[in-house]
């Protein structure tokens with residue numbers, strides 16, 4: 509399959525699936541350095557989208573732009589059907605409440621316990637009694653597979669894998685429709701990373717969560733991502749399933765998905781030894 513044969517960008521998929529995130533012709537630059545040039549992308553409800561690209565191509569810049577943290581020069585970003593530029597403050601807040609974010613670094617506030625970290629979004633957006641917030645925090649911990657006694661611990665007392673889970677629990681605090689995960693498995697050993705991937709897939713299956721995952725982790729791309737978008741040349745170079753990616757001849761995509769490491773993972777996945 510060549511690039512042109514991969515599914516084109518649309519607002520709604522052929523099966524009628526709604527676009528939860530719709531990025532249209534977004535241009536972002538710093539000074540005279542253009543990072544994204546008329547980039548378009550859709551993420552559909554209930555899918556796990558893996559977003560990849562060489563280092564420095566602008567994956568974090570796009571994520572920050574979508575979240576409204578980095579200004580764009582032109583283009584539109586619609587989240588959950590709301591054009592963020594045209595939205596009122598109240599509409600923006602309604603959207604903010606329905607998305608969760610797990611940043612690669614600085615995932616948790618170090619001076620707060622895990623429970624207090626999970627309660628940060630609840631305090632920001634909801635007016636709930638303390639006992640209910642405590643109960644909800646324990647439910648979120650259970651959801652991400654952490655024991656109840658993790659609630660009173662500080663991030664420094666947790667392993668890397670537990671920190672990621674606790675940060676995910678915080679991202680899920682308000683039962684979001686979509687979560688943005690920036691390199692969620694970086695720094696985890698392969699078993700911890702595989703367990704985290706399984707957790708993300710389980711949450712998608714049970715909660716109908718939509719997942720936008722920036723990742724370099726080939727294991728994640730092969731095992732849990734429904735669709736992959738590749739960033740290159742300041743735009744989404746191509747998008748499709750992992751099978752589509754395996755057929756692409758573009759040099760970076762080819763070496764990424766069909767290099768030695770990728771071949772080992774693909775073989776493991778096919779033989780069930782992953």
Ligand SMILES: Nc1ncnc2c1ncn2[C@@H]1O[C@H](COP(=O)(O)OP(=O)(O)OP(=O)(O)O)[C@@H](O)[C@H]1O
Pocket residue numbers: 538543561562563564565566567568569570
């Ligand atoms: N605030 C900023 N001011 C100026 N340049 C920036 C700023 N933020 C990012 N950049 C530049 O934008 C480019 C893309 O950076 P970005 O962090 O998005 O890359 P990335 O694809 O996420 O890389 P990696 O995979 O290594 O994390 C880089 O050249 C970076 O130096």
